Amino acid sequence: MFDLNTLQRLLPVRYRDRMDEAVEILTLLKEIQDPRVLLSLGPSGLRGLIWKRGKQGVPTKVQASHSAHFDFTYPADQPDMQTLYQRAKQGQWDADMLPWQTSVDPENPEVPLIPDNFIGWDELQAAGIRLTETEKRRLLHSVTAWMLSQFLHGEQGALFAAAQVTEAVQFFDGKLYGATQVMDEGRHVEVFHRYLTQKLGKLYQVNDNLFVIIDALMADGRWDLKFLGMQIMVEGLALGAFGVVYKLTKEPLLKQLLKMVIQDEARHVHYGVLALRSHIRNELTEREKNEREDWALEVALLMRNRFMAYEVFEEWGEGKMSREQWRHMVSHAPGMIQFRQVMFSRLVPNLREIGLMSPRILPRYEEAGLLKYMTGLSADQLSGEDLVRSLDVAS
Ligand SMILES: [Fe+2]
Numbered sequence: 001m002f003d004l005n006t007l008q009r010l011l012p013v014r015y016r017d018r019m020d021e022a023v024e025i026l027t028l029l030k031e032i033q034d035p036r037v038l039l040s041l042g043p044s045g046l047r048g049l050i051w052k053r054g055k056q057g058v059p060t061k062v063q064a065s066h067s068a069h070f071d072f073t074y075p076a077d078q079p080d081m082q083t084l085y086q087r088a089k090q091g092q093w094d095a096d097m098l099p100w101q102t103s104v105d106p107e108n109p110e111v112p113l114i115p116d117n118f119i120g121w122d123e124l125q126a127a128g129i130r131l132t133e134t135e136k137r138r139l140l141h142s143v144t145a146w147m148l149s150q151f152l153h154g155e156q157g158a159l160f161a162a163a164q165v166t167e168a169v170q171f172f173d174g175k176l177y178g179a180t181q182v183m184d185e186g187r188h189v190e191v192f193h194r195y196l197t198q199k200l201g202k203l204y205q206v207n208d209n210l211f212v213i214i215d216a217l218m219a220d221g222r223w224d225l226k227f228l229g230m231q232i233m234v235e236g237l238a239l240g241a242f243g244v245v246y247k248l249t250k251e252p253l254l255k256q257l258l259k260m261v262i263q264d265e266a267r268h269v270h271y272g273v274l275a276l277r278s279h280i281r282n283e284l285t286e287r288e289k290n291e292r293e294d295w296a297l298e299v300a301l302l303m304r305n306r307f308m309a310y311e312v313f314e315e316w317g318e319g320k321m322s323r324e325q326w327r328h329m330v331s332h333a334p335g336m337i338q339f340r341q342v343m344f345s346r347l348v349p350n351l352r353e354i355g356l357m358s359p360r361i362l363p364r365y366e367e368a369g370l371l372k373y374m375t376g377l378s379a380d381q382l383s384g385e386d387l388v389r390s391l392d393v394a395s
């Protein structure tokens with residue numbers, strides 16, 4: 001019988017890596033069980049994974065298809081969103097107030113950006129990659145820059161998504177709140193870009209999987225899917241990811257920057273919960289609800305399983321170890337395991353709260369090892385200040 005693995009082993013490394021990538025894409029498509037989800041993610045998958053639109057080094061256009069919702073009666077329709085709007089106005093800050101004068105040496109072992117255990121050193125060595133101490137520091141520098149670059153690209157997506165949902169949403173109080181989020185996301189783009197270019201001196205291209213998600217929710221005309229994709233999924237996962245790096249980094253400027261961003265993001269996810277909770281629970285048909293539930297799960301798995309830092313592999317490992325060996329190393333490094341798991345601690349409780357965790361889908365979350373986060377606090381129960389306090393206690 002035709003055996004892909006045997007064929008792969010016979011190929012020269014470079015072709016083997018290309019084939020590994022193709023097999024990974026096919027597996028990903030095969031995992032999507034709901035045909036409607038495939039239809040909604042498929043074209044973005046083509047643009048991101050096959051054509052690699054995010055990596056062409058030229059501006060990319062994504063066609064938007066939503067309707068702008070006007071209301072000339074200006075109703076005071078959502079008191080919770082009004083409160084959030086007041087809090088957001090008072091919580092504005094200027095990126096210039098961060099201590100940019102801090103001198104950052106990304107390779108200083110006394111002030112590590114992230115802990116050593118984000119890399120499986122033994123596995124690298126077993127694959128024949130022997131690194132000096134300085135090279136090890138440099139690799140950790142690359143991994144940090146890669147993570148923060150993905151944060152930055154996610155923030156660009158969040159900036160445009162916030163602008164889109166401000167137009168599309170039907171709650172007037174939501175539109176006013178949305179205006180503050182557009183400003184917040186602009187500031188986040190500013191601080192991550194500034195940190196990467198001025199302090200780390202490195203900027204990685206957008207990860208293909210992240211591009212697929214951003215592309216899909218930019219192009220989808222349904223406002224609630226944009227909300228689900230950006231405010232709950234991307235923002236929720238980012239909030240978890242920011243929290244992990246905030247807790248672990250010893251670099252004071254990065255820590256301070258993340259602390260400020262986390263407090264804004266907590267409001268953004270809170271807004272997503274407020275906007276979607278009654279809509280999903282009360283206004284969608286069972287079929288529509290199931291589609292969103294499946295979509296959320298696929299996007300969650302796309303983010304969890306596929307964030308393998310291949311952009312760092314292309315720089316450090318390509319030609320020296322196989323893409324498959326790299327993936328194994330990244331999937332098993334304790335720091336990376338923790339990173340991926342904690343990302344979900346901020347997402348799963350919100351999916352539960354908005355009604356996308358029915359008994360129908362729970363076994364698949366269980367299979368993915370994500371059910372343990374089911375009982376956590378959702379964004380409407382946890383302010384940004386509480387969140388930072390809980391991270392400080394745990395560190
Ligand atoms: Fe943001």
Ligand SMILES: [Fe+2]
Pocket residue numbers: 158185235264265268
């Ligand atoms: Fe955000």
